[in-house]
Amino acid sequence: VDRIDLDAATARGIVVTNVPDVFIEEVAVQAFMLLLCLAKKTIPLDRAVRENRWREARHYMAPMPRVVGDTLGIVAFGNIPKLVARKAKGFDMKVIAWDPYVKDEVFEQQGVERVTDLVELFRRADFISSHLPLNVGTKGILNYQCFSAMKPTGYFINTGRGPTHNEADLIRALNEKNLAGAGLDVMEIEPT
Numbered sequence: 001v002d003r004i005d006l007d008a009a010t011a012r013g014i015v016v017t018n019v020p021d022v023f024i025e026e027v028a029v030q031a032f033m034l035l036l037c038l039a040k041k042t043i044p045l046d047r048a049v050r051e052n053r054w055r056e057a058r059h060y061m062a063p064m065p066r067v068v069g070d071t072l073g074i075v076a077f078g079n080i081p082k083l084v085a086r087k088a089k090g091f092d093m094k095v096i097a098w099d100p101y102v103k104d105e106v107f108e109q110q111g112v113e114r115v116t117d118l119v120e121l122f123r124r125a126d127f128i129s130s131h132l133p134l135n136v137g138t139k140g141i142l143n144y145q146c147f148s149a150m151k152p153t154g155y156f157i158n159t160g161r162g163p164t165h166n167e168a169d170l171i172r173a174l175n176e177k178n179l180a181g182a183g184l185d186v187m188e189i190e191p192t
Helices: 006-011 024-039 042-050 055-061 079-089 104-110 118-124 144-148 167-175
Strands: 071-075 094-098 127-130 155-158 181-184
Touching: 024 042, 024 079, 024 127, 024 155, 024 181, 042 055, 071 079, 071 118, 079 094, 079 104, 094 118, 118 144, 144 167, 167 181
Parallel strands: 071 094, 071 127, 127 155, 155 181
Antiparallel strands: none
16 A cells, blocks of 8 residues: 555545455565576576577576575565465475564464574575565665675565665665676666
8 A cells, every 4th residue: 555645545535455465376476486587597598599699698507596495585474475485495495584573483383484684684595585565664674785795696586565675775786796686576666
């Protein structure tokens, strides 16, 4: 509901509702599709083949994460990220997550390691999948401090809300080769 003027709706007697479980499966699949496309270089390799640049395709092969056995760091741990975690376990990935509002028991029930420091999550993970809602506390929370802590072979994915990541900071970290790439379903400013 972050794109709706709730005060104006309330003043006019308009009821605004949230249907939180409507796209759980679709968004979880989208996040995992972005992860696999980044890891296996789907888009640049497809372009190289279509443009008959077969030999050039080799330089896209590094880094080429295995995915199997890699570590997935999840930012926020609601319904969608829980499903992403289950899908990741199908690839034998180690799953770690950060969410200050979810109880320890939920992490334990899901077999996911809780990480209490956001920058540490970025430091440890091979892939980061963000699923943050947008509010005053999350706007721009994913910033240069997080991105610069990543492994140079790491990838950032956001299927939550675009303004939760600072795009200028992400671009800076990418240009400095602090991480290998990003898969964004959402942007800080939409349309870009």
